[in-house]
Amino acid sequence: MSIVSISEAARLVNKSRKTIYKHIQQGKLSTVTTVDGLKGLDTSELIRVYGILSIQQETPVTTVTSKQTYTKSNTPKETPVTINNQTFIELEKELAASKLKIEQQEKELNYKQQIIDVKDIALSSKQETIDTLKSALKLLEHKQAKDDLGNIDAIPSKEPESSLNEVEATGNEKGLLGRLKKLFS
Structure with missing residues (x-):
């Protein structure tokens, strides 16, 4: 107070x-x-x-x-500040050094941004290549499936009768059926 x-x-x-x-x-x-x-x-x-x-x-x-x-x-609010020449020169040097540092950091930032842009372009290019290869693979699979449908006649058919005849002729049946026959005979 x-x-x-x-x-x-x-x-x-x-x-x-x-x-x-x-x-x-x-x-x-x-x-x-x-x-x-x-x-x-x-x-x-x-x-x-x-x-x-x-x-x-x-x-x-x-x-x-x-x-x-x-x-x-x-004291009055406004007090005059006196700076000698040497202090003024030192302050100017500090200011110049700070400006150079800021410029260098801006250049580094721009360089890093360019690298990021190049990586984004390369990534998008790779993704386009992957998409193109996927499309080509789907076309090849579709073409192969079409060719397989045209060659259905080439699949051999098995005759179940011949295998039964062979089992009857030898009298040796294997598996569950054979054991059941032996059990009841």
């Missing part, structure tokens, strides 16, 4: 001291008494009533923490 004097509060809110005293008497502003017994205004109270504070020059601000009082000064 920052406490400022009434004169300082008037400067911070761009009002006269008379107006600040009038607002205190009307109850719009409340005062704070410091550990030293001095009367002042809390900056948060000023912000509540008047809005944003204007800090035009270095302003001493008193901070009260428990029973100790600290005084520090606020």
Whole structure:
């Protein structure tokens, strides 16, 4: 919590001291008494009533923490930055090195993208070749099936009668039928 004097509060809110005293008497502003017994205004109270504070020059601000009082000064928000030539040159070199690094990374990225594109083209080409070979294989299978249907006469027919006659002539039957005949004879 920052406490400022009434004169300082008037400067911070761009009002006269008379107006600040009038607002205190009307109850719009409340005062704070410091550990030293001095009367002042809390900056948060000023912000509540008047809005944003204007800090035009270095302003001493008193901070009260428990029973100790600290005084520090606020500096304007815009402070000039001074850079000597050597620092400036070093910063320019760093910037140039960063730009080169970015360009190199962009080239690597483009190269990798080209490799990916080439691989995609090769993959699609291989897939087209596979599809063409599958079509050709289906045509060959179809043609072979047609040829096989035309050569049905070439399949020999078996005569079951001859095998039965041979079994009867020898009297030796194998398997279940033979065993059954032996069992019942």
